[in-house]
Amino acid sequence: MTTLTRRYRFASSHRLHSPKLSEEENCQTYGKCNNPWGHGHDYVLEVTVGGPVHPGTGRVVSPALLDGYVRENVLEAFDHRDMNRDIAAFAERVPTAENIAAVIRQMLERGWSSVFNGAVLHRIRIEETRRNSVELRNE
């Protein structure tokens, strides 16, 4: 299997605050990420697709097709948005990098097989800052 990874960027703001924790626990758990008015990051999203290489095109998947799919299903929802208020999935879930990755996987998997036949969604990686990243693999 050959894997192709495409790299995207989006700028979002968020606030880490869990309704399941008390004020004090929120403060202890998230530190300055719990500041009331939020803050923001430039997120890197890597989407890895695996499959055989088509002999005609020499490609696992059309990059233009994948880019359009990611833009429409993920980037338009996240880029230059506030996650807590603009994305329904974070009404109940804290927008940590772990949960962002899980939400993005759901967004990508929903219509995947009808668009990409043969190629699988192999890996999602979110780089929140250079120091913090999260990965989900389908293995």
Place this chain on the structure above:
Amino acid sequence: MTTLTRRYRFASSHRLHSPKLSEEENCQTYGKCNNPWGHGHDYVLEVTVGGPVHPGTGRVVSPALLDGYVRENVLEAFDHRDMNRDIAAFAERVPTAENIAAVIRQMLERGWSSVFNGAVLHRIRIEETRRNSVELRNE
């Protein structure tokens, strides 16, 4: 003159919206940066100090002293904050990279000469994203 540059990072959210412009002009001027709930970036701040090298220490300025001064006067106000709501200077000014640089220069210049004798604040550079940066030089 030898110049020393120290590099800092802070994560903030902001919304570009000018009270001097109509809704439509705001939308045209700032595009998706005008989205109501804001978004965020990981800003890089470079502070350049110029002066002679002290023969005893081999340094233009003590990095620890400069780091403490920048942290106290700038980073604590900006990091993990929302500029529009947490920083008074942006109540009236749009937090573009240009204005952020000007506000940071003011914050740094205020008590500068009482802390750093001989060394001047030579340059401030704000890198908002890899594609957009702003520089102010004292020349």
Place this chain on the structure above:
Amino acid sequence: MTTLTRRYRFASSHRLHSPKLSEEENCQTYGKCNNPWGHGHDYVLEVTVGGPVHPGTGRVVSPALLDGYVRENVLEAFDHRDMNRDIAAFAERVPTAENIAAVIRQMLERGWSSVFNGAVLHRIRIEETRRNSVELRNE
């Protein structure tokens, strides 16, 4: 004066070969950059604009206006092209980083003042590889 720098990328191929030099001199001067079929790079282009900050918008220049101007006047000619064969200016000039910078400055200066009033073209920087870059300043 505040300066704003925008960063662009383009992928081009070129061959370093001067009609003013003999085959042997070309080989000595340009080494493997003289290989007959050419090679390519991902160039970084930085365009720095200087001027006062507009009180209404908080900006030296509209980034969207500048991006469109650079795309139309420079990137469309260079990106995914072969410099020696696709760009007339390199029919007579060797496409070294130095000459690329000079050609791009001409392309940008041609209609500059009719589009950007008040803001000057302050600096052009071409990064050919991480190891090799060229800068032109208007001072």
Place this chain on the structure above:
Amino acid sequence: MTTLTRRYRFASSHRLHSPKLSEEENCQTYGKCNNPWGHGHDYVLEVTVGGPVHPGTGRVVSPALLDGYVRENVLEAFDHRDMNRDIAAFAERVPTAENIAAVIRQMLERGWSSVFNGAVLHRIRIEETRRNSVELRNE
């Protein structure tokens, strides 16, 4: 198993054009990568070798031996070359990142076992641009 990854760079030009597709299909499939005179990139090649650590040297493989092997078998063929015209393997195959990775794997595997005993060729990764990379793993 410990894996060691060495990172190399080469600058090449190429044109994406498949003899199995019509002119129009080529244009649709490869976009501006189909421009007649080609364009170029600075490719990053990562070669990952896996195996036990030799107690005497503290290494999986000698970096100097691996560097020489990669230079001789891959970099000399690719660096500062035009893939379509200088590398026979691309006479019939489109030089997409996927095919480049496959061709490089073949080049590396040919004489591998006679040079590196015990250490296996674990992974090849080609980074065409920051946005596009391809990986082949032996698992």
Place this chain on the structure above:
Amino acid sequence: MTTLTRRYRFASSHRLHSPKLSEEENCQTYGKCNNPWGHGHDYVLEVTVGGPVHPGTGRVVSPALLDGYVRENVLEAFDHRDMNRDIAAFAERVPTAENIAAVIRQMLERGWSSVFNGAVLHRIRIEETRRNSVELRNE
């Protein structure tokens, strides 16, 4: 399984010299890395932790807890130190990137299970320079 990767940096000096090799073999094996007075690098250490995401906090592991654990068990021993003379484990082992990774894994595994319940130490990666990195996976 979700994996979280945290990235750390430390600056150390070392000398590659094996007591199991003769002077000449040392020189041949390690080249200029065998220079008598040593040299140094800025190492990047990536620690990857795997496990389920806690529904309350939205995290695999508390980043603050992990950072403290890595600082106390690894960084304090390595940062701004000379490996050969300041770290006992390298009295007998050559401080190659392979051995550094193995030593750090031991340092991290020692008290791991008493601090992190449920989350496993999935991967360690040492980047000695941009050109040379080593990875250990627990699979």
Place this chain on the structure above:
Amino acid sequence: MTTLTRRYRFASSHRLHSPKLSEEENCQTYGKCNNPWGHGHDYVLEVTVGGPVHPGTGRVVSPALLDGYVRENVLEAFDHRDMNRDIAAFAERVPTAENIAAVIRQMLERGWSSVFNGAVLHRIRIEETRRNSVELRNE
């Protein structure tokens, strides 16, 4: 004037300790950089040369000539060395980034005019870590 910047790397170890300061002052001034056995960094050295572009070659200076000059006069003395013990200039001067830049400027200026006619040594920049850099300009 066109300026060309070439970027080099070298790995060295050093210890910050001034004979003009007491033990206690050394500890206060340099912190962990004063640790007895030293530590190391991967330094980036940028050398900027200014001058007119030669119409024949399209270059300010021959990169191969400059690279050879820098290698011979600077890199061979610094790379994979311990500054305090391998470089005479640091017997009396503390190897801070400021002093390293000054020493390198001297090394480069010594034979400059006999090798490069017309092109001036415009700028030296030392990047010790991503957070700390020093610049010397000839203006």
